[in-house]
Amino acid sequence: MNYYQQHQSEFLEGLKTFLRIPSISTLTENKPDIRRAAEFVRDDLKAAGLSAELIEGEGNPLVYGEWLGAPGKPTILFYGHYDVQPPDPLDEWKSEPFDPTVRGSDIFARGAADDKGQVYLQMKAVEGLLKTTGRLPVNVKFLIEGEEETGGEHIEEYVLSKPPHLKADAAIICDTEMFAPELPTICTGLRGMVYGELHVRVGEQDMHSGVFGGTVANPIMAIAEILTALKDRDGHILIPGFYDRVQEPSAAEQRAWKQLPFKAESFRQNEARVLELTGEPEQGILERTWSRPTLEVHGIRGGFTGEGAKTVIPAQALAKISMRLVADQQPDEALEQLRGAIEKARPKGVKAEFKFLHGAAPSLVDPDNEYIRRCAKAMEEVFGHETVYIRSGGSIPIVGVFQQALGIPSVLAGFGLPDDNLHAPNEKFHIPNFYRGIEAIILFFGRLGA
Numbered sequence: 001m002n003y004y005q006q007h008q009s010e011f012l013e014g015l016k017t018f019l020r021i022p023s024i025s026t027l028t029e030n031k032p033d034i035r036r037a038a039e040f041v042r043d044d045l046k047a048a049g050l051s052a053e054l055i056e057g058e059g060n061p062l063v064y065g066e067w068l069g070a071p072g073k074p075t076i077l078f079y080g081h082y083d084v085q086p087p088d089p090l091d092e093w094k095s096e097p098f099d100p101t102v103r104g105s106d107i108f109a110r111g112a113a114d115d116k117g118q119v120y121l122q123m124k125a126v127e128g129l130l131k132t133t134g135r136l137p138v139n140v141k142f143l144i145e146g147e148e149e150t151g152g153e154h155i156e157e158y159v160l161s162k163p164p165h166l167k168a169d170a171a172i173i174c175d176t177e178m179f180a181p182e183l184p185t186i187c188t189g190l191r192g193m194v195y196g197e198l199h200v201r202v203g204e205q206d207m208h209s210g211v212f213g214g215t216v217a218n219p220i221m222a223i224a225e226i227l228t229a230l231k232d233r234d235g236h237i238l239i240p241g242f243y244d245r246v247q248e249p250s251a252a253e254q255r256a257w258k259q260l261p262f263k264a265e266s267f268r269q270n271e272a273r274v275l276e277l278t279g280e281p282e283q284g285i286l287e288r289t290w291s292r293p294t295l296e297v298h299g300i301r302g303g304f305t306g307e308g309a310k311t312v313i314p315a316q317a318l319a320k321i322s323m324r325l326v327a328d329q330q331p332d333e334a335l336e337q338l339r340g341a342i343e344k345a346r347p348k349g350v351k352a353e354f355k356f357l358h359g360a361a362p363s364l365v366d367p368d369n370e371y372i373r374r375c376a377k378a379m380e381e382v383f384g385h386e387t388v389y390i391r392s393g394g395s396i397p398i399v400g401v402f403q404q405a406l407g408i409p410s411v412l413a414g415f416g417l418p419d420d421n422l423h424a425p426n427e428k429f430h431i432p433n434f435y436r437g438i439e440a441i442i443l444f445f446g447r448l449g450a
Helices: 007-017 028-048 112-133 151-161 219-230 250-258 262-272 285-290 331-345 370-383 396-407 431-449
Strands: 051-055 061-069 076-080 101-103 106-108 139-145 170-173 185-191 190-199 292-301 316-325 351-358 388-392 410-412 428-430
Touching: 007 106, 007 112, 007 431, 028 051, 028 061, 028 112, 061 151, 076 112, 076 396, 106 112, 106 431, 112 139, 112 428, 112 431, 139 151, 151 396, 170 351, 170 396, 185 370, 185 410, 190 219, 190 331, 190 396, 219 292, 219 316, 219 331, 250 285, 250 388, 316 331, 331 351, 351 370, 351 388, 351 396, 370 410, 370 431, 396 410, 428 431
Parallel strands: 076 139, 076 170, 170 410, 185 388
Antiparallel strands: 051 061, 061 139, 101 106, 106 428, 190 316, 190 351, 292 316
16 A cells, blocks of 8 residues: 555645644734745645745745656646635634534535645645655646735746746646536636726715715715626626637537536536526526636725714725636736726716736636646546546636746646635535545656656
8 A cells, every 4th residue: 555545544634734724815914824834835845755945025935845856757846825715704604714624525624625625635645655655756846825815926926037946847736626526627728817996086075965965976876887887787898899809719618518517507506506697698607607708896895884874975985896807818908998998987076096906817728738638647547537628717827927937838637626615614625535636646647757
């Protein structure tokens, strides 16, 4: 029996220790926990037999590790993140978010699937091979960040500086999900992102609605008018030129998507859990999620929202907005298109400004790439099913940066499931997939090193 098979229970305990660290990157009070998580990853890589260090900068620490004992063989760069989303709302969790709890075959905790569980299986695959044979069939490097949930600015700047030690043949990223249980899945496309805040101001101070109502603009109404001018009731984005660069999925992709075990009603009830599915009626549900851009509002703030009544016209209001982009849209161009549309829709008597916070380009890779094909075969061997290829509606900004700065493809081989509740209460990771992910990476390494 191999080392990783003998030590499965220890690997799971190690994951629990990792999950207990509340490494929430959006909250400044969790800065000490961010460092604890980075040090945990560094120390675990060292214990596995790699050299590892923290890379300090203006943002949260990066963790870099390497094992380069296979000269002439390919070099694989593992990427992941140790930071997590806030656990709110806490009252909807069935167990404490940072007290990992096993129920059935799943482990529940914030970060279980996104992305600590999937980062940890990468680390354990390398450890399992090194402890079993004393060496690896390929060279490996790790670059693990702590700002993925807040934009990833530190790692982007670092990779764009092209440090020589990041040179690799391909990146492996386990931060996506399988399309369905028992169905090995590789993601070939990710949406990009433009995220920011729409600030609307009408004056210097809040005003009495009896004295000034009917004579001054209302910034909350102004935000509503602007937002409804950006997207219609059927989900079509009304920003001029916004769709000009959108690439339609190939005929082969569309045929493959139609063969996936997908039922819209099951998706509505069991995954989205909403009253009704909406969006562009001429597009299928998978197309709306994977190959069409979006414009969403994440929050609106302004005026009085406390108990009782206060008849005030607020001086200002704010809306948080994102656009998900698809190939071949460009974040800078989409941002300027959005700003132009906001100015055109701006009502009389208000100032409106969109403040850009962060963005990322969309990515699309060729499924016939040799690293993707060999990974797909390894996953098929572990799961006993043919690997399917999908796109994702989410964004992983570093994928485009790896392509741009390092010139390498990214193999997006995730082992999460659609109902893992990412960013939501009761996030979980399927424990059998934790172990099978380890096995798949080990088999993939064997295929690459043969």
